[in-house]
Amino acid sequence: MNFKEPLISGVFIKRYKRFFVDIKIGNKTVVAHCPNTGSMMGLLKEGNQVWLSKSDNPMRKLKYTLQIIEDENSKIGVNTHLTNKIVLYALNNKKIESFKNIKYIRQEVNFGKNTRFDFMVSDEKKKSFIEVKNVTLSRKKNVAEFPDAVTSRGLKHIKELIKAKEKGFDIYLLFLIQRDDCNNFNLAKDLDPDYCELLIKAVKKNLNVLCYDCKFSSKGIKLNRKIKFKI
DSSP states (O other), X not given: OBOSSOOEEEEEEEEETTTEEEEEETTEEEEEEOOOOSOOTTTOOTTOEEEEEEOOOTXXXXXXXXXXXXXXXXXEEOOGGGHHHXXXXXXXXXXXXXXXXXXXXXXXXXXXXXXXXXXXXXXXXXXXXXXXXXEOEEEETTEEEEOSSOOHHHHHHHHHHHHHHHTTOEEEEEEEEOBSSOSEEEEOTTTOHHHHHHHHHHHHTTEEEEEEEEEEOSSBEXXXXXXXXXX
């Protein structure tokens, strides 16, 4: 997933009202859009280097969007709006081993009355639902974690994936780790025990869990390595 224009470097000052961050660029401070509703635990440290994109849309009130935070020499992608774009590019280019033989990809597919999964992919034999979760949390060296706060939405998605399995679909939960410094992935059981307990139960009901990290460049972000995950 490439950025349209080169990113602009700045220094993080503070986040407020969830969607707003103050960033220092050179000698001026700008208000930028924060495209992440999560807690972003561990990343919001004053003085951290960040990278922003700038919109040329005259209708936008906030011209800048926070894209990447650097913390302890590691880059972390915080724009959750890019998560599915990164995965879609990987699916189209056969970068995910489990989906190398798929023929069709659909996005934002309705299931039931109140659920929409990120992707439905299919080959000649089966159809699969894929729900994608963005991961930024790392509290231990080389270990990524999810979730970074209580996630009722994530809990609902697991319940619906189980229902989809009962209807004959293959089901996948893909954790996209928007960092490049982690070799393992764990569930943050202390932050949301209900979510983690249900996920473990769902794995026993044939929920497939995939974890991939990301590679960063001056042009963009792309899916990179498969990361180890143990229940």
